[in-house]
Amino acid sequence: MIVNEFGEIGIDNDLIVDADEEVFEMNNGCICCTVRGDLIRIIEGLMKRNGQFDAIIIETTGLADPAPVAQTFFVDEDVQARASLDAIVTVVDAKHILLRLDDSHEAEEQIAFADIILLNKTDLVTPQGLEEVKQRIRAINNQARLFETINAQIPLDQVLGLGAFDLDRILQIEPDFLGEDEHEHDDQITSVSLHSERPLDPENFHNWISEITSTRGQDLLRTKGIIAFPNEPKRFVVQGVHMLLSGDLQDRTWNEGEPRISRLVFIGRNLDGDELAREFAALAA
Amino acid sequence: MIALEQDPLVERQGRRFDLDASVTSIHWVDDTAWLACGDGIVRRISVEGDYKPLAAHQGAILSAAADPDGGALLTGGDDGRVLRLARDGSAEEVGHFGRYWIEHLVASPKSGIIVAGVGKEAVVWLRGQRDAAHRFQFASTIGGLALDGKGKRLAATHYGGASLLFAASASSGNIALKWAGSHLGCTLSADGSYLVSAMQETGLHGWKLPQKTDIAMRGYKAKTRSFSWSHRNKWLATGGDSSAILWPFEGKTGPVGKRPLLLGASESLVTKVAFHPRLDFLAAGYADGSVALLSTADDISINVEKPVSRAISALSWRADGAMLAWGSEQGSAGLLEVDPVTRMALAPYRQQPG
Numbered sequence: 158m159i160v161n162e163f164g165e166i167g168i169d170n171d172l173i174v175d176a177d178e179e180v181f182e183m184n185n186g187c188i189c190c191t192v193r194g195d196l197i198r199i200i201e202g203l204m205k206r207n208g209q210f211d212a213i214i215i216e217t218t219g220l221a222d223p224a225p226v227a228q229t230f231f232v233d234e235d236v237q238a239r240a241s242l243d244a245i246v247t248v249v250d251a252k253h254i255l256l257r258l259d260d261s262h263e264a265e266e267q268i269a270f271a272d273i274i275l276l277n278k279t280d281l282v283t284p285q286g287l288e289e290v291k292q293r294i295r296a297i298n299n300q301a302r303l304f305e306t307i308n309a310q311i312p313l314d315q316v317l318g319l320g321a322f323d324l325d326r327i328l329q330i331e332p333d334f335l336g337e338d339e340h341e342h343d344d345q346i347t348s349v350s351l352h353s354e355r356p357l358d359p360e361n362f363h364n365w366i367s368e369i370t371s372t373r374g375q376d377l378l379r380t381k382g383i384i385a386f387p388n389e390p391k392r393f394v395v396q397g398v399h400m401l402l403s404g405d406l407q408d409r410t411w412n413e414g415e416p417r418i419s420r421l422v423f424i425g426r427n428l429d430g431d432e433l434a435r436e437f438a439a440l441a442a
Numbered sequence: 443m444i445a446l447e448q449d450p451l452v453e454r455q456g457r458r459f460d461l462d463a464s465v466t467s468i469h470w471v472d473d474t475a476w477l478a479c480g481d482g483i484v485r486r487i488s489v490e491g492d493y494k495p496l497a498a499h500q501g502a503i504l505s506a507a508a509d510p511d512g513g514a515l516l517t518g519g520d521d522g523r524v525l526r527l528a529r530d531g532s533a534e535e536v537g538h539f540g541r542y543w544i545e546h547l548v549a550s551p552k553s554g555i556i557v558a559g560v561g562k563e564a565v566v567w568l569r570g571q572r573d574a575a576h577r578f579q580f581a582s583t584i585g586g587l588a589l590d591g592k593g594k595r596l597a598a599t600h601y602g603g604a605s606l607l608f609a610a611s612a613s614s615g616n617i618a619l620k621w622a623g624s625h626l627g628c629t630l631s632a633d634g635s636y637l638v639s640a641m642q643e644t645g646l647h648g649w650k651l652p653q654k655t656d657i658a659m660r661g662y663k664a665k666t667r668s669f670s671w672s673h674r675n676k677w678l679a680t681g682g683d684s685s686a687i688l689w690p691f692e693g694k695t696g697p698v699g700k701r702p703l704l705l706g707a708s709e710s711l712v713t714k715v716a717f718h719p720r721l722d723f724l725a726a727g728y729a730d731g732s733v734a735l736l737s738t739a740d741d742i743s744i745n746v747e748k749p750v751s752r753a754i755s756a757l758s759w760r761a762d763g764a765m766l767a768w769g770s771e772q773g774s775a776g777l778l779e780v781d782p783v784t785r786m787a788l789a790p791y792r793q794q795p796g
Contacts, residue, residue, distance in 0.1 A: 179583060234664060
């Protein structure tokens with residue numbers, strides 16, 4: 158769905174594109190590198206319209222795996238050159254989500270992948286029920302921005318055009334906000350937030366993050382981080398989806414007086430927070 | 443490489459046009475260049491400076507092909523329609539496919555067959571018939587369509603390989619050509635003995651027919667989006683690298699075990715290639731908007747257009763080979779008269795036919 162001049166005119170029905178969901182394995186040896194072939198094609202086609210629209214909204218089915226959608230923006234060079242992923246927004250039904258989380262893998266993954274979560278239908282649950290749902294969401298993904306909504310009412314500027322995927326916001330994370338879940342089971346998705354007040358050794362960091370993403374990529378849904386290296390005025394930003402990892406020095410430098418704290422978040426399965434924290438601490442220069 | 447230092451040839455022997463829309467393809471109708479564009483308009487231009495816009499689609503024109511009977515252009519749009527645009531400017535709807543995009547359109551003047559790629563279906567019109575005759579269904583969305591020189595054999599690429607059919611027959615058998623990965627555009631050699639497809643992972647995959655022998659053609663920096671056969675099918679020129687990559691298709695085994703010829707090396711990617719229709723030289727369009735003429739015999743390159751805009755997205759010779767047209771993603775376009783002296787410089791006279 159393409160939104161034309163959002164907010165003023167609303168959605169122009171002529172610009173809604175139907176596509177058959179086609180998840181492709183990339184034939185490049187990376188076992189979890191799946192992409193959405195339909196998305197690659199559509200973005201390419203839309204670019205021929207040259208500036209006739211402001212943004213592209215991709216609405217997946219409730220059962221879609223968000224990974225191939227996000228990975229398409231990493232893997233396909235043409236898509237990467239022409240478009241950037243602004244944010245992954247997940248709408249959560251406050252009344253039914255606990256049941257869905259128990260019986261559906263996809264519900265959990267869609268929360269895990271989110272940059273923004275709209276916790277909707279909050280008027281249909283009790284305050285205690287709402288609190289329980291929030292705890293559960295936070296245990297899966299402790300760093301998405303969460304809005305409580307009724308009828309999904311929210312100003313568009315809170316969900317569109319945010320650059321949420323560019324991770325700038327990661328500095329706002331409360332590092333110790335890691336909800337403890339009582340009925341944790343083996344393949345439950347959790348978030349692990351790591352931070353270090355000492356700059357990291359670049360080589361050790363690269364080796365460590367490459368090792369983790371290549372050996373445990375299937376378990377890792379999202380990786381995001383901003384890293385400080387010694388004597389490097391620019392911030393190093395890393396982000397990943399499963400095994401795909403991209404990292405680069407950002408144009409933005411550390412501000413004068415800004416604490417140069419390296420932060421890294423993993424969202425995935427079978428994550429041992431204590432072990433990762435120990436390893437991360439050992440990377441200091 | 444011998445690059446002839448000079449002002450771009452377009453300034454002496456051609457004309458530039460500045461369009462407001464991305465050029466998606468160029469075809470020649472009655473010796474006039476028709477530029478299909480991303481805003482749904484076809485622009486007809488001449489080297490004398492004529493400029494005639496023809497509003498066609500609500501949205502981008504994604505595909506186009508010269509009408510088999512001449513005098514008209516067939517276009518497919520993201521408005522789900524296939525149109526026939528006649529020389530008098532009239533538009534006739536050939537087909538309408540709801541919210542599906544018409545991403546592929548091929549036609550053959552020899553057989554009169556028209557085929558449109560609509561999602562997972564190839565829709566076929568037979569010569570002189572108003573309504574589509576039949577449809578072929580594939581397991582995934584069509585990445586590319588190609589007809590052979592006679593316009594009989596139809597190749598369709600898709601996820602996991604390609605399919606080969608007889609376009610005119612509703613009950614045609616389907617020869618499955620399998621190769622892992624997602625296949626995009628494709629081309630059939632005129633005699634139908636080779637099918638070559640471009641892969642999502644970059645590189646080409648070829649099949650020698652009818653044996654179905656696999657041929658891998660790799661090493662590309664980007665996806666290949668342009669194929670062009672030389673006039674006697676000696677070479678297949680391809681885009682997707684910082685040189686035009688020409689694979690030799692002479693002899694019984696084609697490019698198997700042979701190295702390609704690399705022409706027109708640049709810091710910029712070659713996005714479009716077009717062989718001269720009668721001689722062994724080609725035009726190449728680059729990602730920086732430049733255009734060059736490249737000789738296959740002497741490694742000579744002539745600068746046609748300097749880097750003025752975004753990637754060249756369409757490049758086409760008039761059938762007599764005396765005029766070249768190009769267009770870019772940003773809407774820069776040009777026409778060049780290629781005089782006999784230039785042709786001679788690029789294709790030494792020993793190669794001239796006759």
